[in-house]
Amino acid sequence: MNRKLNRCAVSRRRGAYTLEVxxxxxxxxxxxxAMLEFALVSLRYNALGESARRIARVVIVRGEQATPEQSVLGPTAYVGTADDSSDIAAAARELLVTMPPEDVDIRVEWLDADTREGDRVSIQLSYLHNPILPGLLGSAKTLSATTVTRIVH
Incomplete structure (x- = not known):
């Protein structure tokens, strides 16, 4: 009888151990x-920020005093995606490895409505991030990055 009770106690303990594990x-x-999701969001956010800065570098040297080999960009606003064939999209595309380029929206606006040296340019990138496990880790969030700079030449 004692052995039977021992087996029953051991069996219960195994069940409790399995449940604990x-x-x-x-x-x-x-x-x-959750850590993987946070890392992915951080990576994408940083990639959008760096892409905005790279586009800014391309735009600020393409003002009215641009070299003959380069076309002048602006002052008409540019709206497109990183999948476009434009020089602006090409500047961002190589950094957006964790995002489909067609899902990254790019908006470039010449705030002073001209391409003269010293005029301001605003670059905005946005991407709709869907979590790894929707519902469990939250809902879709729009990640965006903006930079404003002045035309150099």
């Missing part, structure tokens, strides 16, 4: 997915 693994995997 399952709960611990769920918490661990949830934390791991």
């Amino acid at each position: 399952a709960i611990t693994m769920l918490i661990f995997l949830g934390a791991l997915l």
Whole structure:
């Protein structure tokens, strides 16, 4: 009779151990997915910011005093995606490896409505980020980056 009680106690302990491991693994995997999601959002946000700065570098040297080999950009606003064939999209595309280029929106506006040296240019990039596990890790969020700079020449 004593042996039978021992087997029953051992069997219950195994069940409790299995349940503890399952709960611990769920918490661990949830934390791991949350860290992965945070890292992906950070990577994409930083890539958008650096892409905006690269576009700014392209635009500020393409004012009215641009060299003959380069075409003047502006003052008409540019609206497109990173998948376009323009010089503006090409400047951003190589940094956007974690995002489909056709989903990254680019907007360039000449704030002073001209391409003279010293005039301001605003570059805005945006991307709709969908979480790895929608619902569990939140809903879709728009990531955006903006930079404003002055035309150099």
